[in-house]
Amino acid sequence: MPTKNLLTNESSLSADTALVARRTRRRASAQGGASAQLPDLTANVSFDSHEPIGKQIFRALREAIFVGQMVPGTPLSEKEVSDMFQVSRQPVREAFIKLVEAGVLQVLPQRGTFVKRISPRQVREGRFIREAIETAVVRKAAVSITDEQLQALADNLREQKLAAKSNDTAAFLALDEAFHYAIAQAIDCTAAWETIQDIKAQMDRVRYLSLPDVSPLDLLIRQHARILAGLRAHDPSAAEDAMRSHLREILMSLGPIAERNPAWFEADEPERVPLST
Incomplete structure (x- = not known):
């Protein structure tokens, strides 16, 4: 298995991303878990890729949640995310559904969609x-x-x-x-x-x-x-x-x-x- 090639796939994280995540976690702890602003994740998708854009958006959001760039309680809206990536809401909606199924997003009726706490x-x-x-x-x-x-x-x-x-x-x-x-x-x-x-x-x-x-x-x-x-x-x-x-x-x-x-x-x-x- 070519390890270096694997480091360029969905499991790879940049050192800069990790640093941002650590700073975000410290701010969240100091603020009692207050939600953070949605980070710019556009660098994590490529329209030149043969991979569906919805899958890329799902992975970019999942990674941001995993590394703490989006703390528990962070609100997410289809419009905000679709505007960020300059795509229609459909692939974003598909990404949200998968993240809910993975247990990292929750939908609260009349309130919106939020990053879920860890169970x-x-x-x-x-x-x-x-x-x-x-x-x-x-x-x-x-x-x-x-x-x-x-x-x-x-x-x-x-x-x-x-x-x-x-x-x-x-x-x-x-x-x-x-x-x-x-x-x-x-x-x-x-x-x-x-x-x-x-x-x-x-x-x-x-x-x-x-x-x-x-x-x-x-x-x-x-x-x-x-x-x-x-x-x-x-x-x-x-x-x-x-x-x-x-x-x-x-x-x-x-x-x-x-x-x-x-x-x-x-x-x-x-x-x-x-x-x-």
Whole structure:
């Protein structure tokens, strides 16, 4: 897998975007979660692309929400977004519907559409489903992965270390996405990764809030290294155990992150059957 090419796709984030997001989060915390002005996202779409404009708008809005450029409570209107991108309302409406389905936007009757707070329960549910899928994927990958695919993962891991050394969380997160995607590619089942994109939406929002203070990059790199070691050994059980441990890291960071950013989270609603064990 060509890691550098993957960094130019939907998982990539610029360092400038990450900086803006951090400043936005600080302002939001200081203001008790007050909504921010809609950021200019026009650089994130291309009318020259063969990709439908609605999908690009969806991804641009989703990324802005994930990295905190649009804090919980930020109002969104079809007119404002369509004016920004100079498109009709139809592709914007389609993007809004997908964002509602992903659980990051909410429509309040007679009031409008707003960025939704993070649901701790949905984070745990998303993690539970993601674990079920990715542990199955990594077990199969441990049997069939090629030397070339292993080398691509090793190259990715080396770039993760460089990103951590320079404290470039945006680059690290893009590499993290590429690492997991490459494992699905190793078994020729990228549909598995695509399936969990909306499922892990709430997880991704917590991830951006947690780095690097609550979930140190070096810790995540060591977890990735364990996954790679299991794959190199062609040991399905070791690879699965490493992946399971890695995906459960968010359960450790969720509480501290919610405490630090109360305006970003809904009140918790525990499951009848705990999904964290």
